[in-house]
Amino acid sequence: MDERVPRDFETLRTTILERRQSLPKRIAQIAAYALDNPDDIAFGTAASIAASAGVQPSTLIRFAQQLGFDGFTSLQLVFRERLRERNSSYDERLAALRAKAEEGAGHRAIFDGFVAAASTSLNDISGRLNEDHFEAAITLLAKAETIYVLAKRRSYPVASYIAYALGKLKIRNQLIESAAGLNAEMISFASPRDAVIAISFSPYAPATIEEARVISEQRVPIVAITDSSFSPLAQFAKVWFEVAEADFAGFRSLSATMALAMALTVAVGEKRRDTAGKRKA
Amino acid sequence: MDERVPRDFETLRTTILERRQSLPKRIAQIAAYALDNPDDIAFGTAASIAASAGVQPSTLIRFAQQLGFDGFTSLQLVFRERLRERNSSYDERLAALRAKAEEGAGHRAIFDGFVAAASTSLNDISGRLNEDHFEAAITLLAKAETIYVLAKRRSYPVASYIAYALGKLKIRNQLIESAAGLNAEMISFASPRDAVIAISFSPYAPATIEEARVISEQRVPIVAITDSSFSPLAQFAKVWFEVAEADFAGFRSLSATMALAMALTVAVGEKRRDTAGKRKA
DNA sequence: GGCAATATGAAATAATAATTCCAATCCATA
DNA sequence: TATGGATTGGAATTATTATTTCATATTGCC
Numbered sequence: 131m132d133e134r135v136p137r138d139f140e141t142l143r144t145t146i147l148e149r150r151q152s153l154p155k156r157i158a159q160i161a162a163y164a165l166d167n168p169d170d171i172a173f174g175t176a177a178s179i180a181a182s183a184g185v186q187p188s189t190l191i192r193f194a195q196q197l198g199f200d201g202f203t204s205l206q207l208v209f210r211e212r213l214r215e216r217n218s219s220y221d222e223r224l225a226a227l228r229a230k231a232e233e234g235a236g237h238r239a240i241f242d243g244f245v246a247a248a249s250t251s252l253n254d255i256s257g258r259l260n261e262d263h264f265e266a267a268i269t270l271l272a273k274a275e276t277i278y279v280l281a282k283r284r285s286y287p288v289a290s291y292i293a294y295a296l297g298k299l300k301i302r303n304q305l306i307e308s309a310a311g312l313n314a315e316m317i318s319f320a321s322p323r324d325a326v327i328a329i330s331f332s333p334y335a336p337a338t339i340e341e342a343r344v345i346s347e348q349r350v351p352i353v354a355i356t357d358s359s360f361s362p363l364a365q366f367a368k369v370w371f372e373v374a375e376a377d378f379a380g381f382r383s384l385s386a387t388m389a390l391a392m393a394l395t396v397a398v399g400e401k402r403r404d405t406a407g408k409r410k411a
Numbered sequence: 412m413d414e415r416v417p418r419d420f421e422t423l424r425t426t427i428l429e430r431r432q433s434l435p436k437r438i439a440q441i442a443a444y445a446l447d448n449p450d451d452i453a454f455g456t457a458a459s460i461a462a463s464a465g466v467q468p469s470t471l472i473r474f475a476q477q478l479g480f481d482g483f484t485s486l487q488l489v490f491r492e493r494l495r496e497r498n499s500s501y502d503e504r505l506a507a508l509r510a511k512a513e514e515g516a517g518h519r520a521i522f523d524g525f526v527a528a529a530s531t532s533l534n535d536i537s538g539r540l541n542e543d544h545f546e547a548a549i550t551l552l553a554k555a556e557t558i559y560v561l562a563k564r565r566s567y568p569v570a571s572y573i574a575y576a577l578g579k580l581k582i583r584n585q586l587i588e589s590a591a592g593l594n595a596e597m598i599s600f601a602s603p604r605d606a607v608i609a610i611s612f613s614p615y616a617p618a619t620i621e622e623a624r625v626i627s628e629q630r631v632p633i634v635a636i637t638d639s640s641f642s643p644l645a646q647f648a649k650v651w652f653e654v655a656e657a658d659f660a661g662f663r664s665l666s667a668t669m670a671l672a673m674a675l676t677v678a679v680g681e682k683r684r685d686t687a688g689k690r691k692a
Numbered sequence: 693g694g695c696a697a698t699a700t701g702a703a704a705t706a707a708t709a710a711t712t713c714c715a716a717t718c719c720a721t722a
Numbered sequence: 723t724a725t726g727g728a729t730t731g732g733a734a735t736t737a738t739t740a741t742t743t744c745a746t747a748t749t750g751c752c
Contacts, residue, residue: 154729155718173491176710186731191711202710203738210454213494237549238542240681241674245537248670249530256526261519268518284575287568287669294565295662379677381576385666388568389529393522396660400521435699436748457740467701472741483740484708699748710737718729 136197139168139212145197153196156185160193164209172209176202243378248385250376255386260371267353267369267394272401274325277303278317278345281329282338288329288355288384292391299399306341317341322349327394329355329387330363331375342366353394355387417478420449420493426478434477437466441474445490453490457483524659529666531657536667541652548634548650548675553682555606558584559598559626562610563619569610569636569665573672580680587622598622603630608675610636610668611644612656623647634675636668 136142146161153161163183164171170179180187187202194205271277277296281289289305296303306316320326326345330338339362346352346366354367357374364370371390375382417423427442434442444464445452451460461468468483475486552558558577562570570586577584587597601607607626611619620643627633627647635648638655645651652671656663 156730169495173495175708177708187710188712188732189730192729214450214454237545237674237678237681238540240678241540241545241671242537244670244673244677245533248666249533252526252530252533252666256523259519259522264518264522284572286575287572290571291565291568291665294567298662378673381579381673381677384572384669385529385533388665388669389525390522392525392659392662393518396525396662397518397521400518437700456738458738468740469702469742470700473699693752695750695752697748697750699746701744701746703743703745705740705742707740708738710735712735713733714731715733716729716731718727720725720727722723722725 136208139208142197142208149196156189157193157196159183160185160190164193168209168212171206172213240379244381244383247376247378247383251374251383251386252389254374254376255390258372258374259390263369263371264394264397267371268397268401270351270368271325271327271353271394271398272405274323274351275302276320276324277301277398278306278320278324278326278350279303280306280326280338280341280345282335284382284384285329285331285335285338285355285387288387288391289327291388292327292395295392295395296399299395301395301399301402313337313341314344317345318348320345320348320350322351324350326350326352327355327391328352328363328367329391330361331357331382332361334362339363355390417489420489423478423489430477437470438474438477440464441466441471445474449490449493452487453494521660525662525664528657528659528664532655532664532667533670535655535657536671539653539655540671544650544652545675545678548652549678549682551632551634551649552606552608552675552679553686555604555632556583557601557605558582558679559587559601559605559607559631560584561587561607561619561622561626563616565663565665566610566612566616566619566636566668569668569672570608572669573608573676576673576676577680580676582676582680582683594618594622595625598626599629601626601629601631603632605631607631607633608636608672609633609644609648610672611642612638612663613642615643620644636671 136145143165146165150158150161160180160183163179167182170182174182176187176190180190183190191202194200194202197205199205279289279292279296286307289307293303293305304316306313326342328338328342330342334356342352342354342363343366351368352363352366354361354363354370355373356363356370358364358372361370373386373390375384375386377383417426424446427446431439431442441461441464444460448463451463455463457468457471461471464471472483475481475483478486480486560570560573560577567588570588574584574586585597587594607623609619609623611623615637623633623635623644624647632649633644633647635642635644635651636654637644637651639645639653642651654667654671656665656667658664
């Protein structure tokens, strides 16, 4: 048998889809069933699967043979392997990571801890994002002539990624950082037709808060990403997001903040394209 | 048989752990094996499992019976059910996010897309991290007098977070960035007693590659985080990590890279503390 | 140390499941 | 519409696998 036998599920899947047209009716029927109910194939017996799919066991074996396997059993192995390779359930895995991290078993534990913290944060924000706030922020930012990006210290990486992405999307932006200590001057150029994305988490970098205050007094609308409603940033912001980042070893994850920041950025880009399109039309 | 038979894996697990002490030796042996290798129980045959666990098939059946099942087959069902269920929750949720993101239903979809990309990346790296490389990198960095951090453009946010964290941990470091265009001079100070963390993904920023080349010619050891073994960074590095980041809307996630970067940083901090402690003692 | 109760190993047996085979049916083509 | 080839259904066969049984070993207790 020199025919190439699919060894992994993805190859198998592709092969089946390719041949779908040329397969006899009943074989096609079991093929469809297999792709729709891979778990059943993995666990069932030839008889039970055949029954669920509405064919004879022999058809199931012919199906396997058509694909180059020597019988149902070898086909089934591929479906089982797929389940094995899939990682354990999310919660189980997270718990395991956290456990390993907590018992402090060497350096690997540190890595696991950060992965767990990031996953937790993402999980958390994905359920909590307020969609109205999100839309409001996008609208506000899409109208801005220049988007100022304001963040220091721990939040600075997010700001720099926002600036990078905005640049890529050809949206005029200004990262408020200055080796020459000219932040105040930079800020003074901002007008109500601009907008600000400000990011700060407890303990809030005083410079960020102060700059946010100044800029809000110039009536420049602020979108804030912060960690609680008591955040001093919230009071200056037109729209603000509460992001709870899990921490590990004293360093908080940035994954949720990053995801939100990127989503904001790209959504603004998209909104601008839409608006520009409409204006032209 | 009015004994309560555990129906789901968690209950079963608890039951086994409770009774562990009171089980006969071989039964305890298979019990431990079952909890350690649940996948094998789900897929194997009584004979194969017994062989792997180093017991007789009959012992396996006795184990099942002790737990209230009427045979190995019914016990196995619980282990199979577990596999079925665990696939549904997390992966389905992720798939749902991705699907929503792909069908492009509004701005919320963009957010979902980034969350999904970040989760996928974390998921991926958590299974793939090479522990030997990780240890090697930590050892190498812990010995360095100064840690240079090198990354541009998309990878720059990671570099800035590393620099922030290293600073917090009081580890001497130098982020290679210079508004004044003095990168080359900065690099020229690096010696073989220092070390570099370099981060670059395709399309590799030419400046990063060039600087990595120069610095490696000065015999400064480099730890690289990059995206494939073909990466030009890999050839200059003493140790390198392959990180596959999922992307969305043209922007790759940074979550896995961030987690790895933070883990490296904190592990280096810890290793230094340990070493310092030993030296004192 | 001896005895009973319990646990274990190994092979025989029963059960279950996969595969094969052949007759019946379907389908395309002349 | 007749004919050959492909496809299908269903039962018979073969294989694999779970379970049982019984002899042997181990353990705890008097």
